[in-house]
Amino acid sequence: MVTPVLPHQNNIQQIGYKLLSMLNFKGKKGEEVARTLISACLWNDSVESKSRAYGVSPQTVRNYVEKQGVEVIEKLLESARKISLKVLKGVKEIDVSIDWTTKTWYGRPVGGLGSSEEGNSWNYATATTKFNGKVLLLAFVTQVKGMTKEEIVKALVEQVVAMGFKIRLITLDAGFYTVDVLNFISQFKYIVAVPVGDVKVYEEFDGEYETNSKRHRRDEQVKFRLLVYSKEKVRRKRKGATSYSCGSKR
Secondary structure, three states: OOOOOOOOOOHHHHHHHHHHHHOOOOOOOHHHHHHHHHHHHHOOOOHHHHHHHHOOOHHHHHHHHHHHHHHHHHHHHHHHHHHHHHHOOOOOEEEEEEEEEEEEOOOOOEEOOOOOOEEOEEEEEEEEEEEOOEEEEEEEEEOOOOOOHHHHHHHHHHHHHHOOOEEEEEEEOHHHOOHHHHHHHOOOOOEEEEEOOOOOOOOOEEEEEEOOOOOOOHHHOOEEEEEEEOHHHOOOOOOOOOEEEEEEOO
16 A cells, blocks of 8 residues: 655655654554644644545544654654754844644543543644744643643743743733633733734723733732734724733833
């Protein structure tokens, strides 16, 4: 049987083979499993759909990942971080984006992943930066049951700072907008950028703002300077990307 090649649309194929050289699943079907996972990720497709093309069953892929996945992915991410550090050599100050990523599969749930006892997805958070048009991975945290969003953000920030970078601005994924996270970030002189897509802003704002979380006491709320602005300054009818920037006043 001839094993199909990876997706071959120019840059996608190059990325695929680079990832394949990094993934090293042990066992008879290790390479087919790696190709299945890479193809599913690059094409944003399911493992079930892609596994047929490589002659393995979805359950075989799941078994490999369940037994060896953490070790393999950690090695892959470590390689990606080393590449990022080489690209960023000499750079001292960076903007960081903290995001959630979830990879879901169908079939038997795996225990110990995500925020529940067992589930059908890997949930992890990443810290990345953009440099010369490239998105570079700097830090990675797998979410396990009981881990708070504050702990995740703290771990990511500590990893980035330990690399010797000074963080100028942090962009948070919507899943991280909590009082505890803002309280942690308020210790530093970071600008927090909050992109909200195509929301129109007809009046810009620059003033004091205080959170109003029902889960926290009044003395636990966060006060900061809030700035609201958009690209609609030039053309009011044009949809623009809106950002909220906050700097702690505590």
